[in-house]
Amino acid sequence: MKTTLLRNLSLGYLLLPNLIFSLGWFRMPFSVLLVAGLIFMYVQSYQREKELKTDLATRHMIEIAFISLAIIAFSGIGGFCFQAFDYWAHNSKYYTLYNQSWPVLFKENGRYACHYFGFFLVPALISKGLGELSGIALYLWASLGLFIGICWIFIFTQKSHLSLVFFLSLGGIGHLAKVLLLRAIGLNYHVPPFFTEIWPVLYQTQWAPNQLIPIIIVSCIIFNDYVYTKKPEKSFLAVISIFIWGIFPSIVFVIIFGVLILLRYYKEPKYFLKPRPMLDLFVPGLLFIPTFFFFLQGKNSVVSGFIWQFNPLNEIAFHYFFGVVVDLAVLYGIVVILNLHRSAYANAIHALFLLLIMISLVRMGKWNDWFLRGSTPVLTLLSLFILYRFSEWMRERPDWYKLKIAYPIIVCILLGLVVPVSHINRALRENVITHILFPDKVKFTPYPYNQYEDFYQMGKSVYSEQEANQFLGQKGSFYEMYLAR
Numbered sequence: 001m002k003t004t005l006l007r008n009l010s011l012g013y014l015l016l017p018n019l020i021f022s023l024g025w026f027r028m029p030f031s032v033l034l035v036a037g038l039i040f041m042y043v044q045s046y047q048r049e050k051e052l053k054t055d056l057a058t059r060h061m062i063e064i065a066f067i068s069l070a071i072i073a074f075s076g077i078g079g080f081c082f083q084a085f086d087y088w089a090h091n092s093k094y095y096t097l098y099n100q101s102w103p104v105l106f107k108e109n110g111r112y113a114c115h116y117f118g119f120f121l122v123p124a125l126i127s128k129g130l131g132e133l134s135g136i137a138l139y140l141w142a143s144l145g146l147f148i149g150i151c152w153i154f155i156f157t158q159k160s161h162l163s164l165v166f167f168l169s170l171g172g173i174g175h176l177a178k179v180l181l182l183r184a185i186g187l188n189y190h191v192p193p194f195f196t197e198i199w200p201v202l203y204q205t206q207w208a209p210n211q212l213i214p215i216i217i218v219s220c221i222i223f224n225d226y227v228y229t230k231k232p233e234k235s236f237l238a239v240i241s242i243f244i245w246g247i248f249p250s251i252v253f254v255i256i257f258g259v260l261i262l263l264r265y266y267k268e269p270k271y272f273l274k275p276r277p278m279l280d281l282f283v284p285g286l287l288f289i290p291t292f293f294f295f296l297q298g299k300n301s302v303v304s305g306f307i308w309q310f311n312p313l314n315e316i317a318f319h320y321f322f323g324v325v326v327d328l329a330v331l332y333g334i335v336v337i338l339n340l341h342r343s344a345y346a347n348a349i350h351a352l353f354l355l356l357i358m359i360s361l362v363r364m365g366k367w368n369d370w371f372l373r374g375s376t377p378v379l380t381l382l383s384l385f386i387l388y389r390f391s392e393w394m395r396e397r398p399d400w401y402k403l404k405i406a407y408p409i410i411v412c413i414l415l416g417l418v419v420p421v422s423h424i425n426r427a428l429r430e431n432v433i434t435h436i437l438f439p440d441k442v443k444f445t446p447y448p449y450n451q452y453e454d455f456y457q458m459g460k461s462v463y464s465e466q467e468a469n470q471f472l473g474q475k476g477s478f479y480e481m482y483l484a485r
Contacts, residue, residue: 078139079446169416174326197323
């Protein structure tokens with residue numbers, strides 16, 4: 001597979017739910033204009049490569065396909081293996097999209113649902129066509145997205161399996177250190193008031209694959225356009241397209257995009273007066289305006305503020321130190337070992353570290369989804385810079401693993417795998433097959449899709465009314481009055 005084909009496939013994967021969303025959520029003629037604009041920008045962004053060079057052989061793609069199918073199965077999508085508690089919400093959203101007309105209108109209060117549906121739209125449309133809710137469609141759609149992301153990782157790292165493992169495990173060492181410390185002093189780990197932890201990619205597949213998968217793809221597109229083609233403005237279509245997949249990551253991606261544009265073109269601002277850069281920025285910006293008004297209708301209050309404004313402050317500081325400070329120190333230590341802090345990308349890397357710190361100081365949402373999801377784009381891009389250099393480092397030093405300076409990296413990989421592998425181990429123990437083979441020993445029942453009529457009722461029953469109200473659009477909003485289908 002060529003890099004250009006992979007980029008085209010990536011954009012197509014991100015934009016297809018946007019096309020469905022445009023048709024299902026906006027009235028004529030807005031929907032027609034949006035669809036035409038998205039197709040036009042995709043055609044404009046479509047890359048053609050004259051060279052016959054193949055970046056990934058067929059055997060590599062088959063291998064990546066199996067890896068993707070396995071990780072998605074272990075994540076809980078499709079109901080094959082153990083599911084984390086958040087699958088109450090994932091499964092209910094999927095059922096709501098299948099069971100109701102679009103845009104979704106909650107019957108209990110007559111309010112529009114205001115949420116990021118992107119991950120579920122294609123499988124939901126397939127399910128509507130089949131006449132039944134299809135877990136397989138959701139499973140294959142997720143696997144395709146992860147396949148695209150891992151293909152990028154293989155290309156950036158010159159097909160290094162170790163680098164892929166490094167990518168999946170980077171982060172979470174602070175959490176592990178915290179748990180070990182608590183056990184050493186005779187205390188049990190308990191859930192903090194809210195989360196301020198950097199979680200590795202493999203672990204996040206257990207909780208928010210609906211946001212993680214597009215984050216990986218968009219991060220790879222940005223990295224490719226910034227490092228390889230040197231034209232980061234071409235990534236703006238991908239940045240805009242991720243909003244319906246996850247709102248917090250999208251906001252962070254916009255900030256990252258602005259920083260990279262500034263770093264690349266601060267010496268030549270007149271470049272943006274040229275027709276093509278203006279097209280790459282202006283048209284996607286216009287296409288996003290209706291979606292902006294859709295999300296603007298969701299003004300229901302959520303818990304928010306700086307982390308030091310909440311209590312108990314001592315406990316919050318304790319979790320913050322291990323969840324953020326320790327992992328930041330580990331990440332920057334790896335950057336120093338690989339000499340990235342003196343590379344051509346040093347300014348971008350330091351900007352990402354600064355952004356991660358700024359994000360970590362704000363709480364938004366009961367469990368702080370702002371940091372849990374907003375930190376992921378930053379961590380993913382940092383990981384790509386690290387992996388890119390790590391792969392070069394290994395090629396420059398064939399016996400790198402014998403060097404003392406490599407020991408910290410090996411330790412980071414091993415420690416970073418502890419928490420994710422523990423969840424994979426649980427998925428291998430609690431799944432459909434083990435339940436069939438050992439029904440007396442293994443009790444496995446995936447969370448239901450259709451126990452509640454819609455995910456607003458699910459939210460009130462399973463979580464809380466305050467959390468459920470976050471899904472509600474405001475009565476009389478601009479979207480409801482002028483844009484809603």
